[in-house]
Amino acid sequence: MTGLPPGPPPRSEPAPGWNQSLSTGAPGIALAHIAAARAGDGDWKTVHGWAAAMTRASVLAAPDACGLFHGAPAVAFALHAAGHPAYAEALDILDAHIAAVTRTRLRAAHARIDVEQLPRLREFDLISGLTGLGAYLLHRHGEGELLEEVLAYLVRLVRPIRTDSGEVLPGWWSSDGPDGRPCSEGGHGNLGIAHGVSGPLALLATAMRHGIIVSGQAEAVAQISAWLDDLRRGTPEAPWWPETISRAERRTGALRQPGPGRPSWCYGTPGLARAQQLAALALEDEARRRRAEEALAVCIGDPGQLDSVTDASLCHGWAGLLHTVRAVAAEAPPDSPLARRLPTLRRQFEEFIRQHGMPDDNGLLEGRAGVHLAINPCSSVGWDACLLLAG
Numbered sequence: 494m495t496g497l498p499p500g501p502p503p504r505s506e507p508a509p510g511w512n513q514s515l516s517t518g519a520p521g522i523a524l525a526h527i528a529a530a531r532a533g534d535g536d537w538k539t540v541h542g543w544a545a546a547m548t549r550a551s552v553l554a555a556p557d558a559c560g561l562f563h564g565a566p567a568v569a570f571a572l573h574a575a576g577h578p579a580y581a582e583a584l585d586i587l588d589a590h591i592a593a594v595t596r597t598r599l600r601a602a603h604a605r606i607d608v609e610q611l612p613r614l615r616e617f618d619l620i621s622g623l624t625g626l627g628a629y630l631l632h633r634h635g636e637g638e639l640l641e642e643v644l645a646y647l648v649r650l651v652r653p654i655r656t657d658s659g660e661v662l663p664g665w666w667s668s669d670g671p672d673g674r675p676c677s678e679g680g681h682g683n684l685g686i687a688h689g690v691s692g693p694l695a696l697l698a699t700a701m702r703h704g705i706i707v708s709g710q711a712e713a714v715a716q717i718s719a720w721l722d723d724l725r726r727g728t729p730e731a732p733w734w735p736e737t738i739s740r741a742e743r744r745t746g747a748l749r750q751p752g753p754g755r756p757s758w759c760y761g762t763p764g765l766a767r768a769q770q771l772a773a774l775a776l777e778d779e780a781r782r783r784r785a786e787e788a789l790a791v792c793i794g795d796p797g798q799l800d801s802v803t804d805a806s807l808c809h810g811w812a813g814l815l816h817t818v819r820a821v822a823a824e825a826p827p828d829s830p831l832a833r834r835l836p837t838l839r840r841q842f843e844e845f846i847r848q849h850g851m852p853d854d855n856g857l858l859e860g861r862a863g864v865h866l867a868i869n870p871c872s873s874v875g876w877d878a879c880l881l882l883a884g
Contacts, residue, residue: 497525497526497529497535497861497865498522498525498526498855498860498861498862498865499855500526500539500542501539501542502519502522502542502543502545502546503546506550510553510563512546512547512548512549512550512552513547513550513552513553513559513563513564513565513567513568514562514563514567514856515561515562515563515567515570515571515857515879516562516563516620516856516857516858516859517854517856517857517858517859517860518856519543519546519547519571520547520567520568520570520571520857521567521571521856521857521858521860521862521863522543522855522856522857522860522862523540523543523544523546523547523571523575524571524574524857524862524866524874524876525857525861525862525863525865525866526539526540526543527540527571527574527575527874527876528865528866528869528870528871528874528876529865529869529871530575531575531576531871531874532869532871534869537577540575540577541579543571544571544572544575544579544580547568547571547572548568548583552564552565552568552587552590553565554590554591554593554594555594556593556594556597556598556601559594560615560620560621560622560625560626561619561620561621561625561626561628561629561879562620562621562625562858562879563621565587565590565591565594566587566591566594566625566626566629568587569584569587569588569591569629569633570629570632570633570878570879572584572587573632573633574874574875574876576874584633588633591626591629591630592639594626595623595626595630595639595642595643596639596642598616598622598623598626599623599642599643599646601616602616602617602623602646602650603646603649606649606650606654606664609654609655609656610654610668611654611656611662611666611667611668611680612650612664612665612666612667612668613667613668613669613673613675614667614669614673614683614688614689615673617647617650617665617692617693618683618687618688618689618692619686619687619688619692619696619880619881620687620688623643623646623647624643624647624692624693624696624881625692625879626643627640627643627644627647627696627700628696628878628879628881629879630643631696631699631700631703631705631878632875632878632879632883635703635705636703636704636705640700640705641705641707644696644697644700644705644706644707644710645707645708645709647693647696647697647713648697648707648708648709648710648712648713649664650664650665650693651663651664651665651693651713651716651717652664654666660740662740662743663682663690663720665682665683665689665690665693666680666681666682667680667681667682667683668680669681671683671736671737673688678739678740679739679740679741680740681737681738681739681740682724682737682738682739682743683736683737684721684724684734684735684736684737684738684760684765685736685737685759685760685764685765686758686759686760686764686765686767686768686880686881687758687759687760687764687808688759688760689737689760690717690720690721691721691764691765691768691769692768692881693717694714694717694718694721694768694769694771694772695767695768695771695772695881696881697710697713697714697717697772697775698714698768698771698772698774698775698776699771699775699881699883699884701714701775702771702774702775702884711775711776714772714775714776715772715776717772718769718772718773718776718781721734721765721769724738726748727752727753730791731791731795732784732788732791733752733753733754733762733788733792734762734765735748735750735754736750736754736760736761753792753795753798754801755798755801755802755809756792756793756798756799756801756802756814757802757808757809757810757813757814758807758808758809758813758814758816758817758880758882759808759809759813760809761792761809762788762789762792762798763789763792763793763813763814763817763818763821764813764817766785766786766788766789766792766817766821767785767789767817767820767821767881767882768881769781769784769785770782770785770786770821770824770825771884773785774824774884782825785821786821786825786829786831787830789817789818789821789831790829790830790831790834793814793818793831793834793838794830794834799841802814802845804849804852804859805842805845805846805849805851805852805864806852806858806859806860806863806864807857807858807859807863807864807866807867807880808858808859808863810852810859811841811842811845811846811867812842812863812864812866812867812868813863813867813880814838814842815835815838815839815842815867815868816866816867816870816877816880816882817880817882818831818834818835818838819835819870820877820882820883820884822835824884839868842867842868843868846864851864852864
């Protein structure tokens with residue numbers, strides 16, 4: 494069972510923007526074929542076909558319309574993962590556009606902070622925002638002035654903002670609702686790694702671990718970690734975090750979410766645990782690392798939580814759960830409960846596939862490409878840098 498999507502790409506786009514969507518389209522599917530080719534289980538002719546499909550139409554490089562999962566950064570992420578000399582010239586061209594997009598986005602973000610307005614989710618999140626662009630820069634170049642500028646912005650994002658009403662909110666408190674649309678009810682705090690504060694936390698911590706550090710970075714990692722500590726619920730033995738929090742919930746401390754949500758990469762305990770483990774490793778905080786790993790071990794040992802996983806996908810299904818646990822276990826002690834639980838978790842995943850089948854979609858986040866990559870990990874590709882799991 495590989496879950497590898499079909500080989501040759503279609504001759505025309507199934508949907509507008511499909512050629513440059515890392516989530517649902519050609520770049521994400523290409524990643525699965527790249528991993529297969531680099532592992533010796535696929536062929537480069539197929540990869541080249543998918544690369545051609547990505548660049549058949551104009552690649553989007555408008556600052557307000559592209560991010561890691563769409564447009565030039567999405568195409569460049571896949572081409573870079575291939576590590577093939579045939580793509581060097583295209584990557585140089587894409588990099589110039591991505592640098593221009595990033596600088597434009599940074600100027601707008603700093604101007605917004607200057608007037609103490611709350612951010613939109615897409616300003617800073619992993620999927621569409623500057624965290625995602627920073628993840629690309631780290632994956633592609635390893636270091637550089639532009640990446641440091643993104644990190645400096647994220648440090649500034651952490652600082653509190655005083656609203657017009659006099660209320661002081663965390664700087665990453667979004668003016669949007671959880672759906673990413675403007676909200677008239679005070680916005681929300683988003684904890685997830687895909688759209689919320691765990692994304693900046695994971696990027697800041699990962700960059701620190703690579704020796705890329707700007708002023709205030711360690712303090713920002715500690716500050717976000719402390720905020721997540723304040724929002725932890727449950728018991729010391731079985732903690733969990735809400736997916737989002739409203740302004741009213743923040744004031745009262747009473748949450749509408751009654752218990753742990755679906756154990757997913759995007760919003761659940763797995764993604765939050767990995768972000769906090771990365772923070773602990775960056776800060777050399779053994780107690781925090783242990784708490785993060787224990788929280789995830791409790792999560793995957795709870796049949797009730799596992800029963801809420803109802804699809805095979807990478808974003809919020811079994812593939813994402815398995816791969817996130819694998820990433821956390823790889824940096825936990827060898828005898829940790831997570832390492833011992835991994836073979837059982839994989840068998841449960843495979844049993845789910847046997848009973849319910851593969852996803853209908855072929856894409857990365859909710860389709861077969863993500864399932865293939867989770868079941869057949871190829872560490873040389875580094876594909877999970879787009880999920881901020883690579884560390």
